[in-house]
Amino acid sequence: MCTGIRITANGGEVFWGRTMDLGLPFFKSSLAQPFVLPTTITTVPKGFEMTSQLEPWSAKYSVMGTGLHSLSMLFDGVNEHGLAGDLQVLPEATTTSLTDIQARGLKPVLGLEFLSYMLTNYQSVQEIREHYQEYALVDQPFNFANQTFSFPLHYTFTDASGESVVLEPVEQGAFRLYESVGVVTNGPEYDWHRTNLRNYIHMADKDSVQPLVLNDQTLEPIEFGVGYGMFGLPGDFTSTSRFIRAFYVANSLAPFTKGEGMAQLYGAFKSVTVPRGIEHGNQPGEYDYTQYWVGYDLSNRTMYIQNCNELTIHKLTLDSTITELTYTDLNQAEPV
Structure with a gap:
């Protein structure tokens, strides 16, 4: 499972990021790992012919993001115009047959290629609002490593202006669009999460430090009332609880400058990062936890990424002048 958060600096600069929570390792580390996904930082040049397991397309815009080596899919990324996005698991998502999509006059896209397609074809969230109804996800599986x-x-999808939307393929493969509240997790569908926020409107970023008198008894706040404003904030790692926690943390941050933005974003994610061992299946060694965290400075088209089995954060800035597809190993990117 995963979490996404968007925050905005005093000057309007937008910072957005996500955690990748899964049971498969994405990067090599000191942990014993029999299998590691060949994850890399991929930079796609403008005009590049994107290979596809369905139908190739030409990239209108250059894009940089986290993906798998030699494949057309990205897990997250940002393009030259500051449009960023990611994909996350949604159990309620649907697909449909190629025949059905063609009969409805829609363009078929593979679910694992849809993010790459949108980031290489659109400049802004507004453009996505205008075109998302043209697409549907086809029920063709994605082939990788003989599986x-x-x-x-x-x-x-979030852009440098702060606009943000969530697209969910719940209409027989076609999409329903939701205006984002600045955070996203997994199921249920996004409108359920937005409704559930109303159960927590009593939350506040201010502490109640006043004594309470009941039946001639005076009750003093414990620990001077520190943290009382968020008393009752869900603390587990379910999708529904992470959504509430991410929303209130992101909206309770102290004002910050552009230079402080990435540190503030990283701090906000500390509340939803899943430690290894908290979530596991019935088999020994099966853990669903945060494999990597990535934050994007949308104004500068710069990504900051951390393999969560290590402490180092690396950064890389999109070079929109490149002419060849480029793969950058995590350890080749500049350490912060």
């Missing part, structure tokens, strides 16, 4: 994968997915 087939079919993940149910939804997608977040």
